[in-house]
Amino acid sequence: xxxxxxxxxxxxxxxxxxxxxxxxxxxxxxxxxxxxxxxxxxxxxxxxxxxxxxxxxxxxxxxxxxxxxxxxxxxxxxxxxxxxxxxxxxxxxxxxxxxxxxxxxxxxxxxxxxxxxxxxxxxxxxxxxxxxxxxxxxxxxxxxxxxxxxxxxxxxxxxxxxxxxxxxxxxxxxxxxxxxxxxxxxxxxxxxxxxxxxxxxxxxxxxxxxxxxxxxxxxxxxxxxxxxxxxxxxxxxxxxxxxxxxxxxxxxxxxxxxxxxxxxxxxxxxxxxxxxxxxxxxxxxxxxxxxxxxxxxxxxxxxxxxxxxxxxxxxxxxxxxxxxxxxxxxxxxxxxxxxxxxxxxxxxxxxxxxxxxxxxxxxxxxxxxxxxxxxxxxxxxxxxxxxxxxxxxxxxxxxxxxxxxxxxxxxxxxxxxxxxxxxxxxxxxxxxxxxxxxxxxxxxxxxxxxxxxxxxxxxxxxxxxxxxxxx
Amino acid sequence: xxxxxxxxxxxxxxxxxxxxxxxxxxxxxxxxxxxxxxxxxxxxxxxxxxxxxxxxxxxxxxxxxxxxxxxxxxxxxxxxxxxxxxxxxxxxxxxxxxxxxxxxxxxxxxxxxxxxxxxxxxxxxxxxxxxxxxxxxxxxxxxxxxxxxxxxxxxxxxxxxxxxxxxxxxxxxxxxxxxxxxxxxxxxxxxxxxxxxxxxxxxxxxxxxxxxxxxxxxxxxxxxxxxxxxxxxxxxxxxxxxxxxxxxxxxxxxxxxxxxxxxxxxxxxxxxxxxxxxxxxxxxxxxxxxxxxxxxxxxxxxxxxxxxxxxxxxxxxxxxxxxxxxxx
Numbered sequence: 005x006x007x008x009x010x011x012x013x014x015x016x017x018x019x020x021x022x023x024x025x026x027x028x029x030x031x032x033x034x035x036x037x038x039x040x041x042x043x044x045x046x047x048x049x050x051x052x053x054x055x056x057x058x059x060x061x062x063x064x065x066x067x068x069x070x071x072x073x074x075x076x077x078x079x080x081x082x083x084x085x086x087x088x089x090x091x092x093x094x095x096x097x098x099x100x101x102x103x104x105x106x107x108x109x110x111x112x113x114x115x116x117x118x119x120x121x122x123x124x125x126x127x128x129x130x131x132x133x134x135x136x137x138x139x140x141x142x143x144x145x146x147x148x149x150x151x152x153x154x155x156x157x158x159x160x161x162x163x164x165x166x167x168x169x170x171x172x173x174x175x176x177x178x179x180x181x182x183x184x185x186x187x188x189x190x191x192x193x194x195x196x197x198x199x200x201x202x203x204x205x206x207x208x209x210x211x212x213x214x215x216x217x218x219x220x221x222x223x224x225x226x227x228x229x230x231x232x233x234x235x236x237x238x239x240x241x242x243x244x245x246x247x248x249x250x251x252x253x254x255x256x257x258x259x260x261x262x263x264x265x266x267x268x269x270x271x272x273x274x275x276x277x278x279x280x281x282x283x284x285x286x287x288x289x290x291x292x293x294x295x296x297x298x299x300x301x302x303x304x305x306x307x308x309x310x311x312x313x314x315x316x317x318x319x320x321x322x323x324x325x326x327x328x329x330x331x332x333x334x335x336x337x338x339x340x341x342x343x344x345x346x347x348x349x350x351x352x353x354x355x356x357x358x359x360x361x362x363x364x365x366x367x368x369x370x371x372x373x374x375x376x377x378x379x380x381x382x383x384x385x386x387x388x389x390x391x392x393x394x395x396x397x398x399x400x401x402x403x404x405x406x407x408x409x410x411x412x413x414x415x416x417x418x419x420x421x422x423x424x425x426x427x428x429x430x431x432x433x434x435x436x437x438x439x440x441x442x443x444x445x446x447x448x449x450x451x452x453x454x455x456x457x458x459x460x461x462x463x464x465x466x467x468x469x470x471x472x473x474x475x
Numbered sequence: 476x477x478x479x480x481x482x483x484x485x486x487x488x489x490x491x492x493x494x495x496x497x498x499x500x501x502x503x504x505x506x507x508x509x510x511x512x513x514x515x516x517x518x519x520x521x522x523x524x525x526x527x528x529x530x531x532x533x534x535x536x537x538x539x540x541x542x543x544x545x546x547x548x549x550x551x552x553x554x555x556x557x558x559x560x561x562x563x564x565x566x567x568x569x570x571x572x573x574x575x576x577x578x579x580x581x582x583x584x585x586x587x588x589x590x591x592x593x594x595x596x597x598x599x600x601x602x603x604x605x606x607x608x609x610x611x612x613x614x615x616x617x618x619x620x621x622x623x624x625x626x627x628x629x630x631x632x633x634x635x636x637x638x639x640x641x642x643x644x645x646x647x648x649x650x651x652x653x654x655x656x657x658x659x660x661x662x663x664x665x666x667x668x669x670x671x672x673x674x675x676x677x678x679x680x681x682x683x684x685x686x687x688x689x690x691x692x693x694x695x696x697x698x699x700x701x702x703x704x705x706x707x708x709x710x711x712x713x714x715x716x717x718x719x720x721x722x723x724x725x726x727x728x729x730x731x732x733x734x735x736x737x738x739x740x741x742x743x744x745x746x747x748x749x750x751x752x753x754x755x756x757x758x759x760x761x762x763x764x765x766x767x768x769x770x771x772x773x774x775x776x777x778x779x780x781x782x783x784x785x786x787x788x789x790x791x792x793x794x795x796x797x798x799x800x801x802x803x
Contacts, residue, residue: 380700
C-alpha cells in the first residue's frame with residue numbers, strides 16, 4: 005500500500021505514515037512531493053529512513069509550496085498512459101548483459117532469456133502478443149500465403165479454367181496457322197517467325213486465362229472433290245472445333261496475323277461480362293455496306309423486323325467486327341447453339357457459290373454479308389462489336405494514307421491500350437514480319453511489371469546522363 | 476507487498492441458481508461462439524451462392540403464354556391470279572368447314588401480294604407461310620395446301636391424322652432417298668416425332684411442296700428464309716421453289732434432320748393416276764384425306780378448276796347430307 009500516492013487530507017500536506025512509501029513507486033512522470041521528502045531524508049542522513057521529524061516535514065512542505073498537494077498528478081496524457089504505452093511497445097534491449105552481475109534477471113523477470121537469435125526473438129515477440137492479436141496475425145499470414153500460393157502454383161489456372169468459377173474452359177481460341185505452306189508455297193524464315201510469334205502469343209494468353217487453344221493447319225490440301233471449295237475452311241474448322249470441345253461455349257476465330265496486345269485482359273472482361281454494352285445489334289450504328297436494316301418485308305414477324313432482334317443477350321450467337329469495308333472475319337466470335345449449327349451448315353452452298361464465287365473475293369466474309377442481307381433469320385442472332393474491341397488495324401490495313409491514318413474507328417491506339425491488332429492484308433505489299441515484330445515489342449513494353457519499369461527507368465536515365473557527358 | 480484477497484463466497488447462497496452454463500462470462504463466450512458460427516455459415520453460403528450464380532443460367536425459355544382461342548393449325552392457301560371467284564368461294568367453303576370442326580383457322584394470300592422480282596410467281600408460297608406465322612403468332616402448325624386440292628375426309632383433325640408425335644413416328648418413311656429414285660441422301664432413320672418440324676410428301680418426281688406442314692419455331696424461320704434466298708430465286712431452277720427445296724434438303728443436314736417424309740396419300744392424294752408421278756400408289760382411294768389435281772397449273776392444255784369440280788361436288792353432297800342430318 006503506497007500511501008504516498010494518496011492525497012493527504014490535511015492542509016499542511018503531511019502523511020499519515022510516510023515511512024511506508026515504497027521504492028518501486030518512483031516511476032517517471034510523477035512530480036510528487038515524495039522526491040523532496042526522500043531527498044530530505046537522505047540529506048537528513050542521521051535520522052535514517054522511517055524517522056520523520058516535524059521539522060523535516062515542515063521544511064518539505066515549504067519546499068513544495070505553491071503546488072497543490074492533491075489530485076494534480078498524472079494530468080497530462082502521456083503521464084497518465086505512459087505505462088500502458090511503454091509496456092505495449094516492443095522491447096529491444098534483449099538482456100544483452102550476459103554477465104552475472106544482474107543476477108536476478110537471469111532466467112527470470114524480463115522475458116528475454118534466449119540467446120537473441122532471430123527465431124528466439126520472433127518467439128518472444130509472438131509470445132508477448134495477446135491471443136487475439138496472435139490469431140489475427142495468423143489469419144493475415146495465411147491470407148498472404150494463400151494468395152502467393154494461388155498465383156505461383158497452377159491453382160489460378162485451374163480456377164480460371166473451371167466452368168463454375170473462371171469459366172475459361174468455355175472459350176476456345178481458334179488460330180489459323182500454317183497458311184499456304186506445303187509444297188505449293190515454301191515458307192521463308194520470316195513466315196516461320198511470324199507463325200512462331202503469333203502462336204506463342206495466343207498460347208500464353210490461353211494458358212494465362214485457362215482457355216482452350218486450337219491451332220488449325222490451314223495448309224492447302226485437296227479436301228474436296230471439286231476444288232471450288234478450296235480455302236473455305238473456316239466453316240469446317242469451326243464445326244470441327246465445336247465437336248472437339250463439346251463443353252466450350254464461345255469460339256474465337258483468329259487469323260494468323262494477329263497479336264494480342266493486352267494479355268492481362270481476359271475475354272470475359274473485354275467482351276462477355278457486359279455483352280449488351282460491348283456489342284450493338286442495329287447495324288445502322290455503323291453501316292459501311294449500306295445494308296437496309298431492319299428488313300422491310302411485311303410478311304416477317306416483329307422480331308425479324310426489329311432493328312435489334314429480341315434485345316436479349318442470350319440470342320447473340322455471332323459477334324462480328326466491321327472494318328472500313330464491311331464485315332471482318334479476321335477476329336470474330338461464334339457461340340455454340342442450334343442457330344450456329346444452321347449458320348455453319350448453310351454458309352457454303354453450291355448454288356450460291358456457283359453464282360458468286362467470282363465476286364466473292366473474301367469467301368466466307370462475302371457469303372456472310374450476303375446471308376445477312378438476304379436472310380432475316382441471320383440478323384436476329386447477329387451482333388456487331390466496335391472493331392477496336394477485338395480487331396484493331398495497323399496503319400495501312402484500311403487502304404489509308406497519312407491523311408486518314410489515325411481513324412478512331414479502326415486503328416490501333418497505344419494510348420487506349422487496344423486489345424488486339426490484326427495486321428489484315430499485310431501480305432499484300434506490307435511487311436508482315438516488321439509489323440508483327442513492332443507490335444510484339446510494343447506489347448512487351450506496355451505490359452512490363454512495375455519492377456521492370458523501375459529498372460528500365462534507371463537505365464534510361466543512366467544512358468541519358470552518360471550520353472550527355474560523352475557529348 | 477499487499478495482495479488483494481479473493482472475494483469471499485457468500486455464506487447464504489441463493490437457493491436456486493441458474494445452471495452453471497449460464498453466467499455472464501459464459502453467456503459472452505457462447506455469444507462469441509454463435510457469432511463465429513454465424514460468420515462461418517455466412518461465408519459458406521456466400522461461396523455456395525457464388526458457385527450457384529456461375530453454374531445456373533437463368534431459364535431463358537419461359538413457357539410461351541398462348542392466348543385462348545389460338546388455333547392449333549392454320550391452313551395456308553396461296554391463290555394465283557387465274558383462279559375465278561366462284562372457285563375461290565368453293566375452296567374457302569371447303570377449308571373453313573374443316574377448320575371450324577377442329578377450331579383451326581384458314582389463311583389466304585395472293586401471289587401478287589409479294590414482290591418476287593423476276594422469279595416465278597409460285598415462290599410466293601414461302602413469304603405467304605411466313606406471313607401466316609406472323610399473323611397467328613402462337614399457332615403451332617401451318618399446313619400449306621395448294622388451291623387445287625379439296626379436303627375430302629374431314630373426320631379426323633390434322634393433328635390426329637398426322638402431327639401427333641406417335642402418329643408421325645408411325646407414318647415417317649425412314650431411310651428413303653429424298654429425291655427419287657436414287658439420291659444418295661436418305662431421310663434419317665433415328666428421328667422421333669417431336670423432333671420433326673417439317674412434314675412433306677414425295678412422289679416419283681420429287682418432293683411435293685403443294686401440301687406440307689410446318690411447325691412454328693426458329694427452325695421454321697430459318698428454313699423459310701434460306702429457301703427464299705434471292706440467289707435461289709434467280710438460279711432458274713426448272714421447277715422453281717420445288718427444286719430449290721430439293722437442293723437445300725440434300726445439301727444441308729440441319730434441314731434434313733427436321734424433315735419427315737410421309738406416305739403421299741396421307742395428305743396429298745392425286746385425283747388422277749399418273750405413271751410419271753408414281754402410278755396407283757399416289758392415286759386417291761375411298762377414304763383419303765385430300766384430293767389434289769396434280770400438274771394442272773403449268774400445263775396449258777389442262778384446266779385445274781374443271782378437273783377439281785367433280786371432287787368439290789362429291790364433297791358438297793357429303794357435306795349437305797351431314798348438315799341436313801345435323802338439323803334434325
